[in-house]
Amino acid sequence: MIPFSDEELLPAVEKSLEKVKPMLALDGGGMTLLAIKGGKVFIQLQGACVGCASSGQTLKYGVERQLRIDIHPELEVINIAPGMEDTIEKYE
Numbered sequence: 001m002i003p004f005s006d007e008e009l010l011p012a013v014e015k016s017l018e019k020v021k022p023m024l025a026l027d028g029g030g031m032t033l034l035a036i037k038g039g040k041v042f043i044q045l046q047g048a049c050v051g052c053a054s055s056g057q058t059l060k061y062g063v064e065r066q067l068r069i070d071i072h073p074e075l076e077v078i079n080i081a082p083g084m085e086d087t088i089e090k091y092e
Contacts, residue, residue: 017031
């Protein structure tokens with residue numbers, strides 16, 4: 001159980017994601033934070049990251065790992081494909 005509300009997580013998540021963005025930019029990619037719901041962080045990979053075969057690895061070992069180190073070891077990151085933003089609700 002994550003001992004923070006989604007609202008409390010927001011500034012910490014934003015700060016942590018800023019650490020990962022330069023790594024994504026080096027490969028022509030990027031990401032946007034869409035929402036935080038129930039300790040799940042919903043992002044959208046962008047640019048070269050969309051459809052990249054390594055995007056799953058980037059998500060788990062780059063983005064999620066950084067959030068877990070910085071904030072809490074039970075945080076989960078979920079990538080929402082462009083155009084699928086309305087599917088966030090199904091994860092609650």
